[in-house]
Amino acid sequence: MKQIILLLLTTLFAVSGSAGAPLPDTTATPLSYQTTTQLDPKTHIQRTTLDPQGYELEVYFEVPIFEESTQGGKSINAFFYELNEAFFTPDNENLKRIWEGITLHEVNATPYFYRWNAHVNTQTEQLVSVSIAYEWYAGGVVDYGSDSYTFRADTGALLKLTDVVDGSEEDLRAMIEAALQAQDEGAGIVNTELAQTRPLDEFEFYVEDGRVVLPFDKYEAAFGAYGGFAVELPADLKTL
Numbered sequence: 001m002k003q004i005i006l007l008l009l010t011t012l013f014a015v016s017g018s019a020g021a022p023l024p025d026t027t028a029t030p031l032s033y034q035t036t037t038q039l040d041p042k043t044h045i046q047r048t049t050l051d052p053q054g055y056e057l058e059v060y061f062e063v064p065i066f067e068e069s070t071q072g073g074k075s076i077n078a079f080f081y082e083l084n085e086a087f088f089t090p091d092n093e094n095l096k097r098i099w100e101g102i103t104l105h106e107v108n109a110t111p112y113f114y115r116w117n118a119h120v121n122t123q124t125e126q127l128v129s130v131s132i133a134y135e136w137y138a139g140g141v142v143d144y145g146s147d148s149y150t151f152r153a154d155t156g157a158l159l160k161l162t163d164v165v166d167g168s169e170e171d172l173r174a175m176i177e178a179a180l181q182a183q184d185e186g187a188g189i190v191n192t193e194l195a196q197t198r199p200l201d202e203f204e205f206y207v208e209d210g211r212v213v214l215p216f217d218k219y220e221a222a223f224g225a226y227g228g229f230a231v232e233l234p235a236d237l238k239t240l
Contacts, residue, residue, distance in 0.1 A: 029053065029103040031096065033088045039065060045118050048084055050095075055102050056111035059095065061087045062118035064130055075156025076128055079149070087116070094136070101138045112138050121148075121208040126240050127164070128153050129207040131215070145217030145228055148206040152240055160201035165212055166236040172200055176214065179231035180221070191221045210237065 034051040044066070050059040063080035066073040090096065095114065102112045115135045122129035133146040150159045165172060177195035184190035205214050215230040216222075222229075
């Protein structure tokens with residue numbers, strides 16, 4: 001009986017790490033959402049950067065800041081302030097995942113990063129159009145994509161594709177399908193069926209130099225190796 005008890009104790013000490021090499025730590029360092037914020041006076045782009053707490057990690061989120069002399073400017077800024085605040089919260093699963101990855105695993109030569117870069121595509125008396133492009137690396141392959149937002153300049157209301165582009169649903173779907181087919185060049189790689197199956201107002205878009213552009217993230221309309229791309233619609237803008 002003593003031999004059995006000793007054997008059980010020896011096994012218990014080995015499993016618990018009290019004997020032999022200690023077990024690896026599987027508890028991630030707590031993520032403190034401490035940030036610093038800087039505004040570029042030339043571009044009026046505000047960047048909020050996460051404190052990496054000593055890890056090889058770069059995380060930041062950019063938003064544009066507009067003059068608040070109009071209700072539109074105030075509303076658009078409020079939208080982006082909220083977007084920025086939501087990024088640095090525990091509800092952001094992507095941020096939590098990259099943080100847990102770097103604190104639990106040894107990073108090789110390339111540091112991890114999660115960057116969101118803002119760009120103002122259009123700012124007129126009618127429209128404000130903004131894109132925020134992201135890059136993500138946490139080992140493996142680099143992922144990337146973007147989110148785009150277009151607003152009425154006077155009220156700051158967020159607009160959908162059908163709010164901005166002139167034409168019937170049939171016309172818009174035909175334009176999107178033709179643009180995707182031109183992108184595909186007959187290779188059968190791009191999912192051109194999206195033009196007919198996706199609700200029109202779920203297409204992401206931005207406006208630049210009077211042109212309507214539909215960006216597609218990596219994996220969104222083709223396999224990963226094909227990458228992301230953008231297509232232009234030969235459409236007229238509505239007068240708002």
